[in-house]
Amino acid sequence: MEARQLLPINRYEEQIVEAVGKNRVVVVIGETGSGKTTQLAQILHRAGYTKDGIIGVTQPRRVAAVSVARRVAWEMGGPLGEEVGYSIRFEDRTSRATRIKYLTDGCLLRECLFDYEFKQYSVIILDEAHERSLNTDILLGLLKRVAQNRNPELKVIITSATLDGQKFSDYFYRCPVINVPGKLYPVQLLYSTEVPYSYLESAVETAIDVHVREPEGDILVFLTGQDEIEKALRMLEEKVLMLEEGSCLDVIVLPLHASLAPEVQARVFQAAPPNCRRIIVATNVAETSLTVDGVVYVIDPGFVKQRNYNPTTGMDSLSVVRISRVQATQRAGRAGRTRPGKCYRLYPISAYEEEFLPATVPEIQRSSLTGAVLHLKFLDLPNLDILHFDFIDPPLRESLEDALYQLLAIDAIGQDGKITGLGKHIAELPLEPALGRTLLAAEDLGCLSQALTVVAMLSSETIFMQGSRKGDDRKRSREDQQLPDGNKYGDHVQYLQIFELWKKNNFDIKWCRSNGLQIRSMLFAKDVRRQLALILTRKNFEDDDRATKKISTARSLRKALCQGFACRLAQRMPKHNGYHTVGNKSQLVQLHPATSPLLVDEDGLYPEWVLYHELMASTRPFLRHVCVVEKDWVVPILEKLQNINVRSLSGLSAHELQKDQALGEDNKVVLLKPSDQETRLVDVDAARARFLARKQSKTVKSSR
Template identity: 55%
Template sequence: MTAKELPIWPFRQTILDTVFKHPITVIIGETGSGKTTQIAQMLDKAYCAREGCIGVTQPRRVAALTVARRVAEEMRCEVGQEVGYRVRFEERTSRRTRIVYLTDGTLLREMLDDPELSAYSVIVLDEAHERSLNTDVLFGVLKSLVKTRQKPLKLILTSATLDSAKFSAYFDGCPVLNIPGRQYEVQIVHSQGNHENDYLAAAVDTALDIHLHQPPGDILVFLTGQAEIDKAVKQLSEAIAELPEDSCPDLLILPLYAAMPLELQARVFAPPPDGCRRLIMATNIAETSITVDGVVYVVDPGMVKQKSYTPATGMESLHVVPISRVQATQRAGRAGRVCNGKCYRLYTAQFFEREMSETTVPEIQRTNMLTAVLYLKSLPLDIDVLAFDYLDSPGSEALEDALRQLLILDALDRDGHITELGRRMAALPLEPSLARSLLAAADHDCLPETLTAAAMLSAETIFLGNRQGELSEQGRAALAELMKEGLGDHILMLRIFQAWERNSFSSKWCKDMGLDVRGMHFAREVRKQLADLGSCKSQARGGLCLAGVDALRRALLVGFANRLARRMPRHNGYKTLNERATLAQLHPATARIAADEDGLMPEFVIYYALFATAKVFLSKVCPMDSEWVEDILPKLRNIDVERLSGGMTTKKAAKRAAVVGDLSEKQVVKNVPVANARKNDLAAVDAARQRYLARKSDKKK
């Protein structure tokens, strides 16, 4: 389909006129209208790129890369020339680049170096309805920047499904353009019963039934994650194999998820052989971020895997939950791109109307705000994160939790001001705990090793499936040798990378060890880019002595001081040391950790994640020596959140100040012994603990 055949084409002049007249424009274009690929090209042809690049954000890395390639093909240029992309740890642009596709997180990071975004004349926030955390932060930051930047900046928000009145009101009454989308009708077919508990089997059965009994056209099935997709592909393949010979037409089954290697993703977009139908099993990245031409049938189980975060406990939960009606509409729209299509919803019409929420809860209201608050504090805009102009506020509890964590990581001082360490942390393309570990590594003379650990932890996947279940006996023995120190996941990851390096970065070695080749190469590239930032120019040492391992662990302790857990006195359960202590177990996939002669695990560990499924688990764990933790514990005590969050700038603190102002000097003095009593209590606890450790030491002797 050419650009002139897309629904957006007749509206190009209206779009340009509106954008030129107004600083902010909202464009609602239905699925298939061409907004993602065409708006930037329209602006480019109207010479908008003369004053700076046209930046188009995407919520996902894979979408930024895919759309950049598509637009470069339409403009008959190579990616990196007139059209390029920027994502974390990867960039293809040049001085000729006029249109840049980038993730919303990448644009937010660019503001740390250039708060005015002087390289851009237009910013397009695409797929705004997905309400990713970074996009929501950009809403507030760019809304302010449009008003204050001396050189005009145009902001455009695009989506297929958006609450136009809400967004227009938030952006000071900006105009809203509605672009018709689908050229073809989509018939919605609801099931007679809901399949919440057996949606995977129902999706497989429905897809097979479509293939056997419906006219030609590709099938798109939505599932919740990689493991589920792999299971469905296996079930469908087995079902087809059991059918009588020649009773089933040719079917090409293709998985699609974000962690898939690019060369395998490319197979999804390639046309199938003649007479062969494609069946794509995808996560929700196929709702909006990626368009697969040729889809006529959509199977929608109505479920999605959603992450939520509890600030008080620091615990993440990953649950399969019903999608929103907005998401259901997005999914159905995928069926009407090339001809009349059908969407098979594996839930009733009553469930759609009464049980599904209208919109998805924004990520900003269900995620850890640590990274976002660090970025906001690092911007030279004097931002009060509690009073920031959010479209939907994340809530004071989530923001105070982030401020508390940043204080523990030395990114903020006691008054909530960004420190020099905090600015350096924000400048690194890593989540704050890893960034802090990397900065601490220089003090502990273990920077090369910490670079490796940080890179390995940044990869989405290192191990394929069950860590040891699918390994040969030789592979299990090799893995056991790498874990012989019994120092947990971080040290195992270091040893794996070093062993891979000794084996000349062999892909075969990775497969023999049950490692994900793509994940390992990604970690290697991340490590190289981190080292090239100037923090470290030396090469990693071939081996690492015990003292070096201890140095790495101490650097990790500094970075993960906000994720410490302490073993219970008489068993191997752990209790976290955050605001609200939470009982948790080591995840079964945790690398070997050596126990003492009584079978007890180390007293203290750091963890990469605390999450709940059927049980609460600590994931990616590294043990810490008790004497090291003694230096960290004072950071976790007596944190004044009101002072940290700005004190007089918050309503709560202002109210408290008014109350304190009414107190007499005598009343205020009376409060002092209470504070001292609290300190004495802590000292008594510490003294008791030291006595316990001394008795334990004597017992061992």
């Protein structure tokens, strides 16, 4: 009770309850420190909204969903998983007694596949909507339909930490907006005079300088990812050891990122011992939702790691970019929660004013939309036209067309744009569509056990330890550790062999460590495999006799993967080991340096066809997670993808299609011709034949 009384949002309890009672949708602008994430659900629980349903609160990140649920369960005086629980991908801590459920926006989106009207919920709170995650934007569109047409009893609350509430209000027919001030102490902003040569080194040096010179209070350092955090931890620990004993407070250095085990994450939320300071090095997971008590000093280099998808090239890029001004404000606010604080911005004020975007680009405008479009197709909404779905911020038309094309390639939708039975099964799996299609193909080909392993391994961010070695050095490191080479069929077969070898070693984590494997990633893959097996077979697949029978080969597995990754195929260029991608986009690419060894022919050339999991933009376009496939499997796929009517795939009937055509040139039917694959295949085969003929001629001449 005391915690609730101390938070600003509790002073607005009557106003919030009244607004929710009179309106289907309410927007709550809760500034940093207002208590909206932990208290809003409790306010509505006290108002009786859990008598006839659950209050669901979405979070953009798994870490936030778990930690906030744990906090609210503690405040309400019950064990986690009873009255208050959480649900994230591959983990559910709820029960029949659960009345307040924190869950990722992705989990709620999956739930609506089976309960489109959200009947189990009395209230849905979309928290941190200002982050504009892909799943949140899809949910906004679906909830707008539900709130308007289907379930008048459902209450929807959109919360944001920034003053963009009018945008959400306008989207929901000018619904009311409640502004709740935060509980913030003043934060002094200290800018650098110039851009540092290395923001990582500058962040470490600033942290040590603050630790030595400033009074007690924890330090929060923002970095872009796990690799940077681990490097910074090593640097900080080395510098701390060099400090003169007794010259300053003791210090504990802690990481915070999504890949950490829950028990390690929990350490961040425990107060520092007396006469001790914590230095917490975190990703942007600490910007919002998660409140780390005790932070007085924030160090902000001004960068974030962001994934961007280009639908024109089909290429992902994971790059470090400038944060937005909204993010900078959020970061600074972390320093003023308990007392006046300081934020050290490692960039000049001119950079903040001239180079930082006002707000973060919504994820829906920089992501692949294949999974989102499949979800919308599954719902079978009346009059659904994917290309004109009511998004709060429409994505690029090319992104939607690309998603439709990919879904057709894996047989998730038909030429008429309707979801197939296979597509419904794919949508039911908590995986990206390509991986889901692979499992279903593997089930038909008798290699489900092997495919489960590969898909689980691909679901981990990386199974190999990240170090200073790159390219050929990293390959040699793997060879030194005597890991399997995938029979030179590529990464996917290697992942299968590594997992099976780990299993033979009784899943010993010491074996992982000695072979340079990420222990947490391997344990995560093991758990994902178990849960996927339960979903597919409704029982423990490890105990199924079929799992131990040698009924399949690597060939069956590769064929299943080919069906799953039908839009991610590449053909070797004549004369050299470069590849070009095929489909509705084509470009020259190289194999990623960390790719496991591939078969080479007598001429030293790589296999003719490969599939890939990722096409990444780095210094050049690279294929990552590559597997050898056969031409006979590829040709039928390419033939199927000729002359696609993308407007028909969008969901228009024949009558609507004719009407759409009549609107004019801007709305004409688009026929996607996948870069004339048949012509290219002929050209490439002819070029290869000429090359081999010349080579044979030279061989004959030399023998004479």
